[in-house]
Amino acid sequence: MRKCSGCTASESPAWYCTPQCQKTHWPEHRYECGPARELTTADHLVRAVHRGRMPDDTATVFQYGLAAAWTKSAAILFEVYVSVIRDLGVSAKKMHQWRLSGPRRLHSELVKRLELHPGERQRFLHTWLAQKPWIFERLSSDREPTTMLAGIPPELIRQYASPALRYAGLPEWYTADDIRNSGMPDFWYYCFCLYVVLLPPHLQRVPGNLFDWVCFGFCTCYDDEAEMRLCDLYGELLDRCSFDEFYAATRTASLASLFNKHGLGAGMRSFPNLEDMLRTSPVSYRIVYLLKQYVLWENVKLYDHVARTFGFAYCRGEREMTELKGLYRRLFVEKRVDPLVLHQAAAKGRLYEVADESCGFRGAEKALFRRLLKEGCPKEGCPRFVPEDELYGYYYGTSKPEIDLLDLINGTASIIL
Structure with missing residues (x-):
């Protein structure tokens, strides 16, 4: 095991089994690691590619031609980015440079890179993209306000x-x-x-x-x-x-x-x-689903009751918030833990035990999540379990x-x- 050498997390640094493991996780970890440069929308795009999900933030959506993000054309364009970034290894820095050079440069570089990919699906993507330079014609720049009207006829x-x-x-x-x-x-x-x-x-x-x-x-x-x-x-x-x-x-x-x-x-x-x-x-609905929405998607509100129930209210700063959010993402996505299991664990005061059984905590990570999930509220007499009826949200309109x-x-x- 090796620790991330650039990690600024004193309480819970990132550990990796191999250099390849660290390289694979870097698009996600760089957001937690105290980046050496200002992060760009290209970094957001690269992270979205490695997560396998369309980017959620407005600036990235508009600056990379994904404005109609839930349509078929945008889904195909996102496939293009997956092929170029994940399969061919184009970096966020290079993507950012292409975009700043203008829409024609971004389009032509993507087309050229797809020519290098041997896959049959990528040949389709190459033909599709080569015929659609207009997709990039109305990209918003850093100097323009990114409004919902931009690029949507x-x-x-x-x-x-x-x-x-x-x-x-x-x-x-x-x-x-x-x-x-x-x-x-x-x-x-x-x-x-x-x-x-x-x-x-x-x-x-x-x-x-x-x-x-x-x-x-x-x-x-x-x-x-x-x-x-x-x-x-x-x-x-x-x-x-x-x-x-x-x-x-x-x-x-x-x-x-x-x-x-x-x-x-x-x-x-x-x-x-x-x-x-x-x-x-x-x-009415179980608030564990609001937790799932918060950790899987960006631009989602963290409700106070969800924060208190699942440990976010006891975080000391943004780094611990990010660590805890990453833990729940691992539980939902990698470990595929049933949300009802977390619902029941919260009711019984066993969130820490359930998470530890699934992920296997060690070192500083173990101490951090024990404090957030097991010890909970620092006030004297604060309960470690949540009554069943408080684990539901109610819509009052x-x-x-x-x-x-x-x-x-x-x-x-x-x-x-």
């Missing part, structure tokens, strides 16, 4: 919103402002946004920083492939029921019954924990969803509850 917004407007019985000429000002209840709006994602020409998946990702059960999926299968299952449900029926089931927390009614109960039960979630959501159709289409939306 109005016809694209209408293209994705029109089918949902028809299905919901609204005029197709309605704009996002018309919908927002129509006086519809919050749950209606969540349903409508889900329809924008699922109805043809559909987006790739439900953006993970939306409340829809939680309330419709996508948070129960273990990976991207499962989320896409759940999109397909919802698509089948929408084919068999009306918008009003779907909205009524959402409003009354009876989506599980709706799946059963339309012969899709077996499909629903093929997803672990989905039925459990849909029997109460969105009226006291605020309007802060979401725009543009934000939904380019995948940078969030919802404030």
